[in-house]
Amino acid sequence: MVELDRSLICKGCWSQMHMPIPIRGPLSLPFKLVGITTSKMNPNICTICERAFARVKKTKQITVQTTILFADIRGYTRLSERVGAAEVASLLSVFHDECATAIWAQDGIVNKAMGDGLMAIFNFPIPIDDHPREALVAALSIQEQCTRNLAKLKDELELTGSEIGVGVGLHSGEVAIGEFSGFATDFTAIGSVVNQAARLESSAAAGEILMTEEVYRHARDLCGAAEHRSISIKGFSDAVDVFALRN
Amino acid sequence: MVELDRSLICKGCWSQMHMPIPIRGPLSLPFKLVGITTSKMNPNICTICERAFARVKKTKQITVQTTILFADIRGYTRLSERVGAAEVASLLSVFHDECATAIWAQDGIVNKAMGDGLMAIFNFPIPIDDHPREALVAALSIQEQCTRNLAKLKDELELTGSEIGVGVGLHSGEVAIGEFSGFATDFTAIGSVVNQAARLESSAAAGEILMTEEVYRHARDLCGAAEHRSISIKGFSDAVDVFALRN
Numbered sequence: 001m002v003e004l005d006r007s008l009i010c011k012g013c014w015s016q017m018h019m020p021i022p023i024r025g026p027l028s029l030p031f032k033l034v035g036i037t038t039s040k041m042n043p044n045i046c047t048i049c050e051r052a053f054a055r056v057k058k059t060k061q062i063t064v065q066t067t068i069l070f071a072d073i074r075g076y077t078r079l080s081e082r083v084g085a086a087e088v089a090s091l092l093s094v095f096h097d098e099c100a101t102a103i104w105a106q107d108g109i110v111n112k113a114m115g116d117g118l119m120a121i122f123n124f125p126i127p128i129d130d131h132p133r134e135a136l137v138a139a140l141s142i143q144e145q146c147t148r149n150l151a152k153l154k155d156e157l158e159l160t161g162s163e164i165g166v167g168v169g170l171h172s173g174e175v176a177i178g179e180f181s182g183f184a185t186d187f188t189a190i191g192s193v194v195n196q197a198a199r200l201e202s203s204a205a206a207g208e209i210l211m212t213e214e215v216y217r218h219a220r221d222l223c224g225a226a227e228h229r230s231i232s233i234k235g236f237s238d239a240v241d242v243f244a245l246r247n
Numbered sequence: 248m249v250e251l252d253r254s255l256i257c258k259g260c261w262s263q264m265h266m267p268i269p270i271r272g273p274l275s276l277p278f279k280l281v282g283i284t285t286s287k288m289n290p291n292i293c294t295i296c297e298r299a300f301a302r303v304k305k306t307k308q309i310t311v312q313t314t315i316l317f318a319d320i321r322g323y324t325r326l327s328e329r330v331g332a333a334e335v336a337s338l339l340s341v342f343h344d345e346c347a348t349a350i351w352a353q354d355g356i357v358n359k360a361m362g363d364g365l366m367a368i369f370n371f372p373i374p375i376d377d378h379p380r381e382a383l384v385a386a387l388s389i390q391e392q393c394t395r396n397l398a399k400l401k402d403e404l405e406l407t408g409s410e411i412g413v414g415v416g417l418h419s420g421e422v423a424i425g426e427f428s429g430f431a432t433d434f435t436a437i438g439s440v441v442n443q444a445a446r447l448e449s450s451a452a453a454g455e456i457l458m459t460e461e462v463y464r465h466a467r468d469l470c471g472a473a474e475h476r477s478i479s480i481k482g483f484s485d486a487v488d489v490f491a492l493r494n
Contacts, residue, residue: 035282040432061336077442077482085423085438089308092437096428113428114359114366115437115445176332181343181360185287190339190362191332195324198362235324 004043004104011107012039012049012125017056021046041109041186042126049125053179053187061178064124067135067215068194069108070169070201071099071142072117079164087157092116094149095166102141106134111188119198121189124177132172132218139168139209140222143247147207165206165247171197172214199233200242207247216243251290251351258354259286259296259372264303268293288356288433289373296372300426300434308425311371314382314462315441316355317416317448318346318389319364326411334404339363341396342413349388353381358435366445368436371424379419379465386415386456387469390494394454412453412494418444419461446480447489454494463490 008028010021022028023038023046031037031046039050054060073079073095080088092115099118100110108122120138123131146166154164173193179185200210216223226243233240255275257268269275270285270293278284278293286297301307320326320342327335339362346365347357355369367385370378393413401411420440426432447457463470473490480487 033281035284037282040430043430061332063332075482077446080437080442081439081483085308085310088437089423089425089427092427093429097430100428100430110430112359112361114361115435115441119361176336178336180336180339181347182340183287183290183344183347183357188362190327190335192328194362195327199324235322236328 004101007044010044010046010049012042012045013056015127016049016125021048039109041111042104042107044104044107045109045125050187051185053177059178061176061180063174064177064189065131065173066124066175066177066189066193067122067131067170067172068175068189068197069103069120069122069135069139070117070198071120071139071166072201074165074167074206075163076116079159083157083159087159090153090157091150091164094153095146098145098149099142102138102145105141106138108135108138111186117201119194121177124189130218132170132215133222135170135172136209136211136215136219136222139170139211140245142166142168143207143209147247163206167201167204167206168209169197169199169201169204170209170211170215171200172212172218195235196233196240199235200240203231203233203242204244205246209245210242211245213241213243251348254291257291257293257296259289259292260303262374263296263372268295286356288358289351289354291351291354292356292372297434298432300424306425308423308427310421311424311436312378312420313371313422313424313436313440314369314378314417314419315422315436315444316350316367316369316382316386317364317445318367318386318413319448321412321414321453322410323363326406330404330406334406337400337404338397338411341400342393345392345396346389349385349392352388353385355382355385358433364448366441368422368424371436377465379417379462380469382417382419383456383458383462383466383469386417386458387492389413389415390454390456394494410453414448414451414453415456416444416446416448416451417456417458417462418447419459419465442482443480443487446482447487450478450480451491452493456492457489458492460488460490
């Protein structure tokens, strides 16, 4: 497992506001007392980044160039019909932990996690020079680690029959970031780029990464065996050019 | 809009541990200072319920009878290809706020929200006598409020062509509740009942509520015009009997 570099100050607050908010070490104690701790989205950002977007940014939404990654477990529903809750829990735990580790190692954040799926954002709130490339590095690491650890788990739990694998979708471009409801105070990203990344993930087979041209052109050297396809996706009128990488 | 009854103590901690945790009024101030505030899942529970499941329950997961509700916006992807981020943000805001209000009014919690969708749990951590019925009451209220407010918004934003509506799926039964990853400290529910509710929502048309027999039999009197169907859903080998209510 990749060892995460643990920052003493919040990388998000530093990048977005040039404000040093201690999140580790003795200086972080008074902050912890008033509820400012590390964020569950990324342990190098703090709960100010996570829950005070509108107050920090002084606006409801901003436009940012990002890369969006979606990942989920293929065959999850079918599998969880056949095995017990404890086995499903182990499977989810391996998946979520491996994904988070890979995403955090490239300074991305796990923005949303729901059941057997998650959505990550690269380039906000921590700036990343070449975010499409870093997101693909994370996707490759997710596939490598999940393939290995899910196969090990499958043996341990003596699951036979169905294949367990992960599907990943990646797209890069302009998104709107903000808080999009009155009650939930976590920020998120919306827009066409987000929807398209989600649809690519739904189209990805077990062990597959599907990415758009916008991601591919930043990381050709990592995509030796990528296959070029044109696919039609739900909700989009035109066919989309994608590049597929198999593990 | 339904006015929510605002509790002075956390209804979750009271039900689960018989511990009175003040969340409103002067007694709540010292708790707020150490980061214990109202939860974003439901304003009548606190962040102890939300983020300290394993510590409170002293176990990784528990089995609970619940009703699970999924809701999302039909045609969201297609619509967000045609309109700007500000319009999409208004749409999401109306949707999430109306859903939360309806769910909270019946003591349910908004456990997960992701893009144009959400998942609610009824009967944990706040116990509800007849949770399938209360969940259906919430679903009916979601459909009524969303239909009215989304139509109003559609006129204001001068959106023409595509229909905007909400699809809802409901199923009731035993789920596993716990924290299913090392990093995310919010609890969630997993299991076949959750997957089936999610699949029913995907199969629901705009303005439709799809529920299983397990929900229907608790609320026949609310389902005057329900249509009985047998549908096949992804990941489940057998066809599922459902009852459909149109707005």
